[in-house]
Amino acid sequence: MEELAACVTTNGSVLNVLSPENCDIEILDNGRTINDFIDNKIKELGSEDSEQPFYVANVDDMVKKHLRWITTLPRVKPFYALKCNSSPAVLRTMIALGTGFDCASKGEIQLALSLGVSPDKIIYAHTTKARSYIKYARTHGVNMMTFDNEDELVKISLCHPTARLVLRIAVDDTDSLRRLSLKFGATLGTVDKLLGRARELDLDVIGVSFHVGSGCTESSAFKQAIADARHVFDIASLLGFQMSLLDIGGGFSGRDDVGVKFEEVSEVINGALDEYFPSDSELEIIAEPGRYYVESSFTLAANVIAKRVVLDDTEHSDILEISPDKMIMYYLNDGLYGSLSSITLAPSLYKFVPYLPTADEGSEQKYRSIIWGPTCDSIDKLTDDYWLPELHVGDWLLIDNTGAYTVSIGTDFNGFERTHIYPVVTAETWHALNLSHA
Numbered sequence: 038m039e040e041l042a043a044c045v046t047t048n049g050s051v052l053n054v055l056s057p058e059n060c061d062i063e064i065l066d067n068g069r070t071i072n073d074f075i076d077n078k079i080k081e082l083g084s085e086d087s088e089q090p091f092y093v094a095n096v097d098d099m100v101k102k103h104l105r106w107i108t109t110l111p112r113v114k115p116f117y118a119l120k121c122n123s124s125p126a127v128l129r130t131m132i133a134l135g136t137g138f139d140c141a142s143k144g145e146i147q148l149a150l151s152l153g154v155s156p157d158k159i160i161y162a163h164t165t166k167a168r169s170y171i172k173y174a175r176t177h178g179v180n181m182m183t184f185d186n187e188d189e190l191v192k193i194s195l196c197h198p199t200a201r202l203v204l205r206i207a208v209d210d211t212d213s214l215r216r217l218s219l220k221f222g223a224t225l226g227t228v229d230k231l232l233g234r235a236r237e238l239d240l241d242v243i244g245v246s247f248h249v250g251s252g253c254t255e256s257s258a259f260k261q262a263i264a265d266a267r268h269v270f271d272i273a274s275l276l277g278f279q280m281s282l283l284d285i286g287g288g289f290s291g292r293d294d295v296g297v298k299f300e301e302v303s304e305v306i307n308g309a310l311d312e313y314f315p316s317d318s319e320l321e322i323i324a325e326p327g328r329y330y331v332e333s334s335f336t337l338a339a340n341v342i343a344k345r346v347v348l349d350d351t352e353h354s355d356i357l358e359i360s361p362d363k364m365i366m367y368y369l370n371d372g373l374y375g376s377l378s379s380i381t382l383a384p385s386l387y388k389f390v391p392y393l394p395t396a397d398e399g400s401e402q403k404y405r406s407i408i409w410g411p412t413c414d415s416i417d418k419l420t421d422d423y424w425l426p427e428l429h430v431g432d433w434l435l436i437d438n439t440g441a442y443t444v445s446i447g448t449d450f451n452g453f454e455r456t457h458i459y460p461v462v463t464a465e466t467w468h469a470l471n472l473s474h475a
């Protein structure tokens with residue numbers, strides 16, 4: 038934890054930024070663990086006759102991720118992508134750790150500024166912005182922003198002519214869960230013309246950005262993207278631009294159990310940076326990680342609010358062939374329209390773990406189960422290929438690794454309340470954060 042001293046914010050004490058009053062954080066003292074917290078919360082809800090789903094946000098996990106980042110990618114400053122999870126405890130943890138922020142809209146910029154983030158620690162990383170949002174950024178001193186097309190340059194020249202622009206290029210993102218270069222990024226063939234247009238408009242282009250896609254599974258994507266960025270730096274130099282910023286975007290996995298490990302990706306990135314942007318150059322290198330910081334730090338506890346046993350159903354005859362006794366449909370109180378729309382894209386990456394199963398899991402009979410969200414829409418399905426011991430109405434399921442693109446996307450469709458978040462931190466980390474600042 039000594040490394041914390043080097044990175045925690047100098048912008049007000051950690052106690053102020055991340056205090057229990059500010060974001061309802063619970064300090065786990067006297068050896069209490071997150072599991073103890075979950076146990077108590079479930080008992081407490083039971084005694085109140087409530088089955089509201091909830092998240093537990095593990096601040097220690099985010100702090101560990103940050104320490105891992107600064108030791109593994111020392112040349113790259115993280116600008117946390119607020120869109121991924123903008124809950125108060127997450128943002129305040131990032132502020133306490135001293136990261137910058139990637140904001141995608143006026144609302145996100147407003148939120149970051151309202152928490153005391155300095156405008157020069159914000160990159161407005163959206164290439165297609167509303168004019169009023171660009172003006173808002175200018176009025177509030179947010180100058181760094183991305184672009185990838187000529188119309189955007191014209192808009193920026195009218196709304197924020199002194200902006201510090203970052204040219205986002207399209208890169209190979211075929212091995213990513215969410216491909217972003219399908220929608221954003223200038224192709225290498227158009228860079229020359231775009232930079233020429235920026236020059237005509239007297240705009241300052243300070244660097245290049247890219248995004249290899251969210252949930253990238255191929256570290257070579259970063260290497261190729263860094264080589265492409267080098268090519269753009271060279272073109273820009275011929276046109277008279279002195280570029281000083283490289284933004285390697287997001288796409289870093291937030292989990293160690295799926296995809297490429299962070300350390301493996303980092304090794305490739307460090308090698309490519311040394312090859313294409315040797316460390317003696319006057320260059321600031323930033324990244325926009327979202328998933329990396331928060332994916333593994335959230336656990337969802339959802340309640341089985343209803344259940345249907347399917348004994349004989351022609352619609353599900355295929356399932357009943359495999360699971361002859363019965364197939365069971367469960368209805369949880371969070372789902373696609375709640376915070377779990379991302380999970381439905383790749384349900385196989387998630388485990389639905391019964392909370393305190395009544396018997397030893399291994400010896401218990403399991404049934405093929407379909408897990409639905411609570412709304413009246415039939416697309417509100419989490420998985421239809423899951424084997425579970427029989428659950429009962431009122432039981433809880435725990436789903437780990439649910440911090441990325443969950444709570445920031447949820448709706449209250451059908452009147453189901455948004456899932457509450459309980460942030461927790463161990464007393465050890467809490468003291469380390471504060472002591473390291475003292």
Ligand SMILES: Cc1ncc(COP(=O)(O)O)c(C=O)c1O
Nearest residue numbers: 118251252287288325326327328
């Ligand atoms: C411009 C931009 N930066 C950063 C991110 C964060 O990506 P990730 O969560 O994969 O790190 C995204 C995600 O959509 C993005 O669009």
